[in-house]
Amino acid sequence: MADLDHSSSDDTSMDSREENSSHDSKLEFSEDEETLITRMYNLVGERWSLIAGRIPGRTAEEIKKYWTSRYSTSV
Template identity: 65%
Template sequence: MADSEQSSTENHTVDSQEVTSENLKHDFSEDEETLIRRMYNLLGERWHLIAGRIPGRTAEEIEKYWNTMYSTSE
């Protein structure tokens, strides 16, 4: 029985970056996502000003969300 538990655990291993991206996407509502995009277009990377418009969000959370969802790495 230990062998079947071990193999089932191995099958559920997921890349941590993938989990982080999915968790962040679900943690922000559509309204918050829209507001972040609009504010970013107006203010740029002034995360503290954007966070001031979204109750309960920190500048660090918003910057991490933005970098995870919209950064381009080439």
């Protein structure tokens, strides 16, 4: 029974690591994605959901975060 408890806690920690690594990897954009985001932004502006619809596996929130972190101008 101790083995079951131990493996359960291992599964939980592994799931957490997998979630973190998959979340971190989504914050990295390929050169093609960056180019597409820039082109789409020039065409449609801040319509993040429309831009995200052109990039499989990306959400509007991810695109917006990428854009604001990369191109945000502080006054």
